[in-house]
Amino acid sequence: MMNVEQYTTEPLFGLDKEFLLKNQLLQILDNSSNYLTFKEIAHHFRGISIDVLQQTCRKIQSDFLEWYSVEECELVIHPQLGARLLRKKIPFKALIDAYACQEISYTLLQELFRYRELIASDFYENQHVSESTLRRKIKRINQSLAHYNLRITFAYKIKLTGSELAIRSFYFYFLFLFYRQLPAVPGIAEQGFFESKAIKIQNHLGLTLSLKELGVFSLIYYVHEHGVHSGTPLRLTEKENELFHQFDFPPKPNFLNNWSFNDWQFFLLFTMATDLFEQDFDIATRDVLVPLFVFESLAWGQAFKMAFGQLTSEEQALVHEAIQKSLVLSYFISIDDEFFRLFQVINFETFQQQNPLFYQRFEQFWNDFRFKVPALDSSSFKFTSLMLASYFSPLDTQLYSVKIAVYSEVSSHFNYYLANRLKSQFKTKYDFVFITDFQQADLIITTFELPAEECYETPQIIIDPLLTSNDLLLIDQWIEKMIVKESDLLLSMSDI
Structure with missing residues (x-):
């Protein structure tokens, strides 16, 4: 069954649930080239009825008829087939922004960041909202702003409070x-x-x-x-x-x-830390011999090696640069997952559906890395890592290469048979290169124990000719240990 991303419509920065629902509905419809029934759409939500989804789609349809020509954008609703978004000339982000800019929360934040304080009565009179409604709205906004060490106070004046560093950082991303x-x-x-x-x-x-x-x-x-x-x-x-x-x-x-x-x-x-430019802005670390965030960079490389393969020195440098920027930025602002989601730059579930093998390996990498470096466990850096991973290892995925020598007492043809079976079993995880030179091999797989002097200290795994599940597990575990050992050696060398 296809993986389905489930959405919630909890208020974010005081944005109305209706706005969030429209936002998420448009994402779902934009990711489908065909009609989606409302039952299919409902699978993406928790606690949202089909009736509410139908009503919301009709509102969107009405808005689009008012804002756009049919040649630009259209939401088609069919009584049997469901709903389909036809977006021809309008960027998807423009659809979302059009709704966001109508929100009182947006207007309040925009004016507070611009002026830092407002006369409360003037604002709610101009926006045609009651004082009680505005107070409730500010309470919700503050729940989201708390993550950024910002707060809105409400008295005679509405004021934005927080460190100047936090205000400038958040204002830019807003x-x-x-x-x-x-x-x-x-x-x-x-x-x-x-x-x-x-x-x-x-x-x-x-x-x-x-x-x-x-x-x-x-x-x-x-x-x-x-x-x-x-x-x-x-x-x-x-x-x-x-x-x-x-x-x-x-x-x-x-x-x-x-x-x-x-x-x-x-x-x-x-x-520099926003990573929006390919420039260093003439900034240099003072101690070039001891770069910042070395452990985090090597941990990324180690996790990548386990899932995809060894990084080149140039690739490792790119990783270090990305991690340095992300960790420097975290001193100023740490974009939480819900805020990141509003930027509409990635849908991990859609990517997974389109690239299942690559994403399986990426998830292995990501879970390993975020366990070692919890400070970078966020959707925004996961996205950065996905971009790097797809750049280093194209979506058809270059697998970790292992040189294998296969030997059996039966016949040379049986050696080829075992090699093909091994390659088939591990084709999504390793790139097995089969060689006959025991000394050059990373691992010898044999159906009986070879004398040590014939192995040239190359490790050997003795398997049953039937190549059982336990044999496959032993081989997999040994290769994983080999990768970890190499990666640990790299990390230990960095500490010298």
Whole structure:
């Protein structure tokens, strides 16, 4: 039976359940090229009736008829076949954003990040909501913001509280979620000022950014400039200070005369850590002989080797870079799984259905890695790891290579027979290379014990000619131990 991802509609950042339901319904329909019956759709949800799903689909259908032409986007509902989304010219994300921007929660967060405080009565009168409704909404938003060490207080004024570092970090991802680039953000006065300053910073750092990258870079600059302009100084904790001292930064440009050096360092580290650019922003670790986060990087490589194969030195360097960025970013913001899901960049269940063998190996890798490095056990880094894994080992999957020498007392033809059976049994896990030289082999598989002097210290496993399940288990366990031993040796060498 096909794996089905089950959704819940618990409020996130105060977003209404109806919005979350529409969001998830559109994801499900967009992942199907055919009609889905409402019974099939209901399998994706817990506690949502078919009647509610039908009503919600009709609301979406009505909205689309109002917003889009049939040539752009259409939700077709058939009394027997179910529902089908025909999206022709409209990006999927635009459908979700159109709903999100109508949410009071979105408006409240947008204005609070922009102004830091609001007159409560003005806001709920302008938004045509009661004070009690707004209080309930803020209570829900605070449940989500607590993960980011942020809080909204409600009195005569509605205020956003939290460290300046946390506010700037979250504000960027909030804007990036909906707009991706500065030119797309509505309501920013003097947008050209922020874009021109971003270009000056680019030139100061000697960067070469594409137009799209410059749009994102300008968005990050806007958030940080906005934070500086708010007048709240950027105070670092002892832990954050220690992190900053691990790096050397380029000098702060004179034209950022209202920025402290902490503002400048944070801007550069944060920008680098987002992993949205192929630039190092002229940041270097101070002790090049002792790189940061070596254990985490080697643990990733060890887990990858167990599931896919040995990394090259260049690939290991890419892993280290990705892990360093993720762990540096975690000092500023740790994107939880529900927030990550809103970015609509990956559906792990769909990927699994499309690439079952690869994903089976990836899950083996991921479970091993996250056990060793729980600090990176998140959907966002799982996605980063999946991107790296599919880059290093294409989706047809290069298997771990093992040199095997097969020997039996029966005949050479029986050796070939055993080799083919072994290859068939382990074809999704290992790439067996069969050789006749015992000395060059990683393992000898034989139907009777060979004299030690003939094996040249190569280990041997004695199997039954019938090649039983226990024989297969012994072979599998031995190879896994061999991989672990090699990986442990690599890790121990890194500690020297």
